[in-house]
Amino acid sequence: MLADVPVAMIIVGLAAYVVLAGADFGAGFWTLAAGRGAQADEIREFCRHAMGPVWEANHVWLIFVFVVCWTAYPVAFASIASTLAIPLFIAAVGIILRGSAYALRGVVAAGRALDRVFALSSMLTPFALGTVVGGIASGRVPVGNAGGDEITSWLNPTSILLGALTVAMCAYLAAVYLAADAARLGEADLMRAFRTRALTSGLLGGAVALAGLLVVRTDAPPIWHGLTSGAGLVALAVSALGGVGTIALVGRRRFEPARASGALAVAAIIAGWAIAQRPFLLPGLTTAEAAADPAILVALLVGAAFGTLVLAPSLALLFGLVLRGTLDEGPAAPAPPARAPAHPAFLPRRAVVALAASCGLMTLGFLVLAEPAWAHALGVASLCACVVSSYALVTGEAPGEPDP
Amino acid sequence: MSGAGFAPVAQQYLLEARQMQALSLAVHIPLVCFGIAFPALVLVAEWRHLRTGDPVYREIARRWSKTMLTLFAVGVVTGTILSFELGMLWPGFMASFSDVFGLGFALEGFSFFLEAIFVGIYVYGWDRLSPRRHFLAGIPVAIAGLSGSLFVIAVNGWMNHPGGFRLVGGQAVDVHPWSALFGNSYFWHELVHMYFAGFIVTGFLVAGYYAWGSARGRWGRYERTALTIALSAAALAAPAQVVIGDWAARTIAKEQPVKLAALEGLSETTRGAPLHVLGWFDGKDVKYGIGIPKLLSILAFHDPSARVRGLDSVPAADRPPVNVVRFAFQTMVGIGTALALLGLLYVYVRLRRRRLPDSRWFYRAVVAAGPLAVVALIAGWVTTEVGRQPWVVYRVMRTEQAVTGAGGIPIGYGALACIYLVLAVAVFWALRRLARISLETEDAR
Numbered sequence: 044m045l046a047d048v049p050v051a052m053i054i055v056g057l058a059a060y061v062v063l064a065g066a067d068f069g070a071g072f073w074t075l076a077a078g079r080g081a082q083a084d085e086i087r088e089f090c091r092h093a094m095g096p097v098w099e100a101n102h103v104w105l106i107f108v109f110v111v112c113w114t115a116y117p118v119a120f121a122s123i124a125s126t127l128a129i130p131l132f133i134a135a136v137g138i139i140l141r142g143s144a145y146a147l148r149g150v151v152a153a154g155r156a157l158d159r160v161f162a163l164s165s166m167l168t169p170f171a172l173g174t175v176v177g178g179i180a181s182g183r184v185p186v187g188n189a190g191g192d193e194i195t196s197w198l199n200p201t202s203i204l205l206g207a208l209t210v211a212m213c214a215y216l217a218a219v220y221l222a223a224d225a226a227r228l229g230e231a232d233l234m235r236a237f238r239t240r241a242l243t244s245g246l247l248g249g250a251v252a253l254a255g256l257l258v259v260r261t262d263a264p265p266i267w268h269g270l271t272s273g274a275g276l277v278a279l280a281v282s283a284l285g286g287v288g289t290i291a292l293v294g295r296r297r298f299e300p301a302r303a304s305g306a307l308a309v310a311a312i313i314a315g316w317a318i319a320q321r322p323f324l325l326p327g328l329t330t331a332e333a334a335a336d337p338a339i340l341v342a343l344l345v346g347a348a349f350g351t352l353v354l355a356p357s358l359a360l361l362f363g364l365v366l367r368g369t370l371d372e373g374p375a376a377p378a379p380p381a382r383a384p385a386h387p388a389f390l391p392r393r394a395v396v397a398l399a400a401s402c403g404l405m406t407l408g409f410l411v412l413a414e415p416a417w418a419h420a421l422g423v424a425s426l427c428a429c430v431v432s433s434y435a436l437v438t439g440e441a442p443g444e445p446d447p
Numbered sequence: 448m449s450g451a452g453f454a455p456v457a458q459q460y461l462l463e464a465r466q467m468q469a470l471s472l473a474v475h476i477p478l479v480c481f482g483i484a485f486p487a488l489v490l491v492a493e494w495r496h497l498r499t500g501d502p503v504y505r506e507i508a509r510r511w512s513k514t515m516l517t518l519f520a521v522g523v524v525t526g527t528i529l530s531f532e533l534g535m536l537w538p539g540f541m542a543s544f545s546d547v548f549g550l551g552f553a554l555e556g557f558s559f560f561l562e563a564i565f566v567g568i569y570v571y572g573w574d575r576l577s578p579r580r581h582f583l584a585g586i587p588v589a590i591a592g593l594s595g596s597l598f599v600i601a602v603n604g605w606m607n608h609p610g611g612f613r614l615v616g617g618q619a620v621d622v623h624p625w626s627a628l629f630g631n632s633y634f635w636h637e638l639v640h641m642y643f644a645g646f647i648v649t650g651f652l653v654a655g656y657y658a659w660g661s662a663r664g665r666w667g668r669y670e671r672t673a674l675t676i677a678l679s680a681a682a683l684a685a686p687a688q689v690v691i692g693d694w695a696a697r698t699i700a701k702e703q704p705v706k707l708a709a710l711e712g713l714s715e716t717t718r719g720a721p722l723h724v725l726g727w728f729d730g731k732d733v734k735y736g737i738g739i740p741k742l743l744s745i746l747a748f749h750d751p752s753a754r755v756r757g758l759d760s761v762p763a764a765d766r767p768p769v770n771v772v773r774f775a776f777q778t779m780v781g782i783g784t785a786l787a788l789l790g791l792l793y794v795y796v797r798l799r800r801r802r803l804p805d806s807r808w809f810y811r812a813v814v815a816a817g818p819l820a821v822v823a824l825i826a827g828w829v830t831t832e833v834g835r836q837p838w839v840v841y842r843v844m845r846t847e848q849a850v851t852g853a854g855g856i857p858i859g860y861g862a863l864a865c866i867y868l869v870l871a872v873a874v875f876w877a878l879r880r881l882a883r884i885s886l887e888t889e890d891a892r
């Protein structure tokens with residue numbers, strides 16, 4: 044039982060990654076598919092801005108999935124990463140290029156080449172990650188150090204279909220989110236443009252998903268059976284309903300609920316995959332066999348619980364600010380007026396000098412001369428105090444004020 | 448269960464795999480120095496603005512925070528490659544031990560979340576949040592710079608001084624993840640040394656930028672103030688780093704005597720061991736070096752006749768490549784000493800004369816100090832990591848048992864090297880553009 048909990052964490056992480064970061068990837072896709080002309084430029088510009096403050100936070104979900112996977116199921120992780128090294132490397136390259144293109148574009152005015160790199164890498168990474176999932180789901184990753192075929196483990200019918208489906212899903216999610224943002228900002232033209240794109244990519248994605256089921260039926264029979272019976276079937280149905288529902292909602296311009304149902308469709312199919320594959324992680328390796336020591340799983344859960352305590356309010360704050368439009372670009376409030384009188388210093392200068400000097404002496408005694416660990420701890424504390432108080436002294440007066 | 452069914456596989460390209468790991472780290476680590484120190488410096492500037500109302504501080508914080516976001520994004524992607532590589536290059540290591548230290552990375556993940564969330568709020572929140580709330584939003588970023596290094600270095604400390612588990616038939620059992628990571632006597636010096644290195648690298652690089660400008664006539668009040676905030680941090684951290692480095696050396700004397708022997712080129716266990724500066728280790732002795740009698744014993748154990756273990760205390764197959772480690776170490780210490788002197792000079796002038804130094808040479812030295820600090824940083828990690836060889840987990844698992852059995856490592860290595868080269872050029876170009884654009888807007892005002 045405990046051995047299954049990390050799987051749940053991985054599913055949550057993956058779903059969050061696809062739903063949040065997937066939309067960022069999809070936004071990249073739409074910059075490529077924007078075409079030419081004035082409206083195309085507007086669309087591209089809009090895609091970029093929508094990604095602004097949330098991009099890095101969304102990306103961390105991928106790290107989270109990796110880390111939970113290797114902490115909870117070390118052998119499975121090592122087998123997957125070594126057999127599927129090529130698609131993972133491709134995904135990594137896509138991430139580097141995309142992140143860098145994005146970072147650079149924040150700095151310099153749009154360059155055509157930069158745009159291309161950004162858009163292409165936005166498709167490369169989801170595709171490669173989709174093939175990784177396909178390789179695992181179709182049972183092509185055996186236990187062992189690079190034990191599977193380096194090529195067919197990720198270039199096979201299931202992988203390719205899942206790669207394409209992932210790209211389509213990203214494009215679809217992005218179009219829905221961008222339409223919602225455009226509606227919020229009152230950009231009617233953009234809203235219409237993204238609505239059309241959402242409908243097209245949604246229908247296309249649905250078609251790929253149906254085709255995928257047929258491929259899975261012959262290429263990965265266990266997954267097919269899992270998805271067409273019991274809880275797996277429920278998940279599949281929820282996903283299908285969510286997908287159809289989103290398209291209907293987008294059709295009626297109800298974008299905010301469409302965001303939610305689109306996310307639900309994606310999360311359900313990921314859960315369905317996990318259910319269908321249960322109890323196996325890799326062929327012949329069950330979750331229970333793969334799981335790390337219970338002490339480790341408990342520590343992971345405790346760590347994650349603490350982390351969530353900090354994370355949940357922070358995420359809520361970020362998305363609250365973003366959805367309310369507080370962080371939107373555009374004309375800002377005027378800079379606050381300069382406040383006149385300088386506050387007096389906390390401490391007189393002499394006291395700070397004395398503090399810095401005595402902390403420096405304590406550092407010598409505790410960190411350099413003494414040996415026990417507690418002394419070193421005191422030594423580090425006094426070193427930090429010494430540096431901070433000296434910093435106050437050294438930067439103290441307005442620099443270079445009595446100018447030569 | 449860890450490690451079961453996961454036999455080591457022969458790998459022709461072990462060296463390339465190591466170099467690929469080293470390359471990726473060498474790209475990531477200088478970037479994260481900015482993740483460690485830049486938020487704190489930006490907050491100092493903003494804090495000054497809040498207290499004095501002086502707009503120049505606000506302008507500094509604003510511009511720096513834009514650069515911070517760019518560097519953060521690049522730090523994120525280079526770090527992502529590292530976590531991919533742990534599995535792609537070292538599956539043997541991960542299969543056996545990733546559960547033992549995984550907790551560290553899990554906590555690290557939450558720390559990254561925090562950093563990413565608040566960096567977004569902070570940088571996009573200028574003029575949109577109240578000044579007070581905006582300042583508060585920056586604090587988690589600075590804290591995450593510390594906690595991010597804490598967790599990842601806890602993992603590295605564990606690799607250098609593994610504990611918290613028992614080894615039965617090559618497998619880790621009876622694991623205590625919390626004490627394995629945080630009850631470790633080895634990682635505190637690494638954390639403190641790395642944290643200060645973050646300020647040294649960031650401070651000197653940022654100050655170097657303004658020092659460079661000063662020779663080209665850009666030396667207004669804005670530049671002088673910005674230089675003071677950055678340079679004061681680096682100038683104080685540099686002398687402190689010598690003290691911390693001494694602590695690090697004493698710790699490895701206790702916990703990794705073979706690494707110390709490699710740092711010093713000490714082939715035989717010796718009482719009252721001398722210290723050699725410069726020179727070349729020929730397999731037995733340090734040639735052409737300057738020997739200082741008994742100094743090694745004094746520094747390592749505070750006792751002129753203390754016994755220092757030599758390389759001969761372990762079989763030849765268990766020794767690291769002495770000259771690589773020794774050269775890296777001497778480079779770090781040499782640069783570290785020079786930076787400390789430069790820092791002390793600056794502090795002296797600021798405190799005594801209450802102004803900035805005015806010698807041209809001082810500013811030339813500051814320009815050089817930034818890149819030199821990066822060299823010292825990489826050299827330090829080479830000392831630590833290559834000094835640990837041939838072990839990936841010290842005296843538990845050898846690097847060749849950790850490596851992947853997959854082919855194509857040279858291709859991946861070559862591709863990554865090309866990408867990083869292109870990226871380095873692009874980032875350099877963009878930062879220059881950024882600086883120029885902000886100068887233009889300043890001129891326009």
Ligand code: HDD
Pocket residue numbers: 607636637638640641644645647648688689691692693695696699779780781782783784786820821823824825826827828829830831832834
């Ligand atoms: C700006 C960077 C910088 C500077 C100026 C120095 N160091 Fe350093 N050093 C590092 C940056 C660094 C580091 C961050 O790269 C390392 C790698 C692992 C670590 O904990 O810190 C390191 C490791 C490291 C180690 C090995 C620790 C281990 O293997 O666990 C020793 C013994 C020293 N240092 C000693 C010194 C001394 C005596 C210095 C001064 C003269 C010095 N360092 C300056």
Ligand code: HEM
Pocket residue numbers: 465466468469470472473476533537540599600602603825828829832833836839846849
């Ligand atoms: C905080 C974490 C770590 C840091 C900062 C770090 C730093 C470094 C650096 C700077 C190098 C360069 C050495 C060289 O130039 O040869 C290096 C090498 C290496 N690192 Fe680490 N490392 C860390 C963790 C790891 C991990 C998790 C692994 C996984 C196995 C690892 C395995 C290696 C290997 C195999 C090399 C190559 C050694 C060689 O070339 O002799 N390190 N590391």
Ligand code: HEM
Pocket residue numbers: 099102103106475476478479481482483518519520521522523524525526527528529530533559560562563591592595596599600641
């Ligand atoms: C000296 C050792 C290291 C330090 C001090 C360090 C610190 C940091 C910091 C502060 C960040 C935040 C991003 C930034 O500020 O640019 C970061 C990012 C990252 N680091 Fe490192 N790191 C080290 C080594 C490693 C190693 C060995 C790995 C992987 C095995 C790693 C994986 C990552 C990842 C995945 C990210 C991206 C997180 C995100 O998505 O926000 N780091 N690192």
